[in-house]
Amino acid sequence: MPEVSRRQLLAAAAGAGAFWTLPGLAARAAGEGLQLGPPSPFSFDLLKERARTLAGQAYRAPEIRAADILEAIDYDAHQQLRFRDEATLWGDDAARPGVRFFHLGRFFKAPVGMHVVENGQARPILYHAAYFDMPDDHVARALPDDIGFAGFRVMGEGNRTDWLAVLGASYFRTSGPFNQYGLSARGLAVDTATSHPEEFPRFTDFWLEGAGNGGLIVHALLDSPSVTGAYRIVSQAPAGGIVQNVDAALFVRRPIERLGIAPLTSMFWYGENNREAARDWRPEIHDSDGLEIWTGTGERIWRPLVNPPQVMVNAFLDNNPRGFGLMQRDRAFANYEDDGVFYDRRASVWVEPLGDWGEGSVQLVEIPTDDEIHDNIVAFWVPREPVEAGAEYDLAYRLHWLADSPHPSPVARVVATRIGMGGVPGQPRPPGVRKFAVDFDGKGMAGLDRSSGVEAVVAASRGTVSGAVAYPVVSTERWRVIFDLEIAGPGPVDLRMFLRKGADALSETWIYQYFPNEMS
Structure with missing residues (x-):
């Protein structure tokens, strides 16, 4: 599914028009203008x-009906379909x-079953064209x-904006602490x-249930050629972010080479570390x-x-990780x-x-991109043991959608990475040498x-590292590390650095x- 469609449609889906009474409604839950099917446990x-x-x-595979009509519902046509208040x-x-x-529509042709749950009974929510405001033609x-x-999508107070959207395959995302959609979970x-x-496992059916305090419980059935799953996602929107508790039961149909648990999908085109990639x-x-x-x-x-020259996969081996995440640390609008x-x-x-x-690895997948419309970053947990047919997994985790880590580091954190020509200004620059400047926020560095x-x-x-030095940045609370790297030949170089006293x-x-x- 092209990422441009999912991003644009989620962003443009807000808005609705006046509603007229639906004729011949079947069973209705209190306060709803939706047609529901019969209940089942x-x-x-x-x-x-x-x-x-x-x-x-x-x-x-899911049955796609009226594919030619759905193909005609492109981005602009989909924008005209506004769900009525x-x-x-x-x-x-x-x-x-x-x-x-x-x-x-064109980018979302496979329907998903929608149900509402009350008192241990589920009723299917039946589609009706009258739910949508659309032009006559x-x-x-x-x-x-x-x-x-x-x-x-799940609406906020007053039903003016949404804070959770589920659309396409098993993707879902929230508007986070700043009411702005960005990366997705899967x-x-x-x-x-x-x-x-x-392979893109998809949620085929959803069951929606109130969680109290304005929260929502989403039960979801997942299906794909290799695996099925049952999910229970409890979402709450407290001040400062959104928290989701996820319980997942997975059942493997056939061997899987790389099973990514709790995957996050994001976009990185360029930042201060690779400005040479900027075309904007x-x-x-x-x-x-x-x-x-x-x-x-x-x-x-x-x-x-990074935005690599070819697809790169990096694995960080661990045992019972305490957490991982794709973070947006830079919050300065001017950047x-x-x-x-x-x-x-x-x-x-x-x-x-x-x-x-248990044992496994946090794995990071980075894919080359030349535009912001493509999700090219994926991170997930991969179990160490091979995933064989017939295997079952019961997993639980919590997703925090917020401005920063929910468990702040007690030591200094990286806030910027910059790369430039090596050597000394004003002198001939040695070929094949790059200078790295890494800034830390200075936490725990007071008095040093x-x-x-x-x-x-x-x-x-x-390669060869030289000239490494750490020092406080004048008129700030930051510390900076600068060093040169001399390297010859192609292929990536893995660097590792920390501050020590x-x-x-x-x-x-x-x-x-x-x-x-990366640099000429």
Whole structure:
């Protein structure tokens, strides 16, 4: 699915017109203008049994009906389909958030089943064209009466804006602490960046239930050729961000080369570390600027994102990680100058494992891109043991959509990475030498200066590091590390650096992957 479509449609989906009474409505939940089907018993345990049973059957691809009509509902035509206010699920219920539904279209042809749950009973929400305000001559009017929905979004107070959107495959995302959509979470990633095509498991059905205090419980059934799953996602929107508790039961149909658990999908085109890639007037363009990891041993790692010359996969081995996330640390508007999509307001997303995840690795996939419309960054957890047919997994984790890490580091954190010509200004610059300047926020560095014995510990997978020095930046609370790297030949160089005073680490560990051909 082209990322441009998902980004644009989610951003443009807001808005609605006047509503007129629907004729001949069947069973209706209190305060709803939605047509519902008959009830049936429902629970998460029943959903898990359904997913387990489904895994024992041959995979069946979703049926796409009226494909030619849906193909005609492009971006502009989809914008004209506005869900009507008065059809909002729980629109007048102060205890439950309002929910509106996305229409099918060119980029979202496969319908998803929608259900509402109350008192252990689930009723299907039946599609009706009257739920949508559309021009009289709109092509969608030719669709079958039971064509179905593409997804849903959860409205905030007063039903003016949304804070959670689910649309396409198993993607979902929230507006975070700044009411601005950015990166996405996914239910599962299967064989991302492997020798064969990636598989995109999709949520085929959703069951919506109020969680109290304006929260929402989403039950979802996941299906793909390799795996099925039952998900329970409890979402709350407290002050300062959005928190989602996820329970997932997975049932494997066939062996999987790379099973990505709790995957996050983002975009990084260029930042201060690779300005040479810029083809746009804006200083930086990215939804996230780094991967943050809190290992099982307590080490804090910061890996700035890059836009590599070819697809790169990096694995960070760990045992029972405390958390990881794709973060947007740079919050200065002047570093983006974008008053349309506001990259400075994009949420950071932190994955907090609940329970024992065992041995495995946080894996980072970076894909080359030449524009901001493509999601080219993926991060997830991969179990160490091979994933075989018949395997079952019960997992729990918490997603934090917020401005920064929910568990702040007690040591100095990286705030900028810059790269330039090596050598000394005013003197001939040696070929094949690059200078790195890495800034830390200075946390825990109070009272220290150049004479305090603070040193930068730098290591490179190849090449020669020279001139490493750490010092406080004048008139700021920051510290800076500068060093030169001399390297010959193509291929990436892995760098590792942290601040130390005696035997004590004063900073998180900066890890970077540098490509010698990045700069001429």
